[in-house]
Amino acid sequence: MTEPTARPTRAQQRRQTEDRILTAARQLFAERGYDRTTIRAVASSAGVDAGLVMHYFGSKDLLFARVTETAPAPDVFQAATGGGAGAEAGELYGGTPDEATEALLTSLGRRLTDEPESSLAVLRSMLTNADAADRYRTAAQPQLDQLTEAIPAPDADLRASLLSAIIHGVIAERYLLRLTNLADASPEQIITLLRPCFESLTTAPADDAADGQG
Amino acid sequence: MTEPTARPTRAQQRRQTEDRILTAARQLFAERGYDRTTIRAVASSAGVDAGLVMHYFGSKDLLFARVTETAPAPDVFQAATGGGAGAEAGELYGGTPDEATEALLTSLGRRLTDEPESSLAVLRSMLTNADAADRYRTAAQPQLDQLTEAIPAPDADLRASLLSAIIHGVIAERYLLRLTNLADASPEQIITLLRPCFESLTTAPADDAADGQG
């Protein structure tokens, strides 16, 4: 029992090093994508040896999985439900089209302010890495379900997919391609310009809503 | 002069083999992206040796450049101007917002029907390859300029960028990610759903148009 709380235990030490590695990996995967990020570069950036990274995470695939599994699935209605402790993340919310629009815009506003690096790692890699693509599909599905639920139209699923694709394009060009107009614009500017666009997709024409599945 | 036109000249033979290699490369770059496409795989797919590919194109970078330089820059107003021999590709066209919307939708419709593989090669690779990213920026610029010209608003450049980002997202999810809803939808369905969205971005509110740059 020498120095009961002074020095970190081996487990704490390991956890700390693991975190440094994960942080370095997250950043590099987000900046360069899966293929162009090497174990060596991650280790060097974390100030450790490449062998240690392998020892802790087993393989590059598993390291990438650990980095991207922490990516928060964007909950469309997180904001609309007040963001309190009440609503579960996966819970479906029978919102109106207007609520869906505003919730989606709020969610987009957060992402335009500060998109998590783990999400950028997925977005950067998903066109050339099957695991990343799966991760994206899985993460996007609840959002798609929520939107589809809220859109009163026979083609609600396609409308939801278009909304998702639009957000994908905007985030990709702002953060990954860094096209100047989109990278420099304020979240508010973008939100304001996209609101009518989103409204048109969440709100179906009157006859469409009454229509059949054809 | 034995058999003046019967057998192909060496130049013709070479050109033919080059074309086979380019076709194979185009397809593989579009399917797997730059990094995951190997010279060996291209050669094998073209039915030749890897050394020959290097001999003809010099390097992998140059091969990719040859594949992607043939990607047609989408001209927004190609359709609106009648598609005849009159308008140059780079010529600016002082269209109205409504004309811009319809031209952009027509252009998108073509791409939703049959996006060229050389464009897909660029789109697939541009998040992880600087050359591909430059190619995309260069190809998108004329379209952005045309759109900005046609949108009567102080934030016309941001509106144009958003339109471009939206198209990018839709094309990427349809062809590269192959998300089912977007991959299965008909061009007409997508066009119809996006028309109001595009209209809202090309058409500024009345006071905005009269406003200053603030």
Next chain:
DNA sequence: GTCTATAATATGATAGAC
């Protein structure tokens, strides 16, 4: 708990044979 040494493989590129 961390690092060194090395295996096993794959790649872009080059030189030269036929």
Next chain:
DNA sequence: GTCTATCATATTATAGAC
């Protein structure tokens, strides 16, 4: 004009030393 052989390098991954 096309292919064989090879170089030089870089990577993930493993085994074992300290």
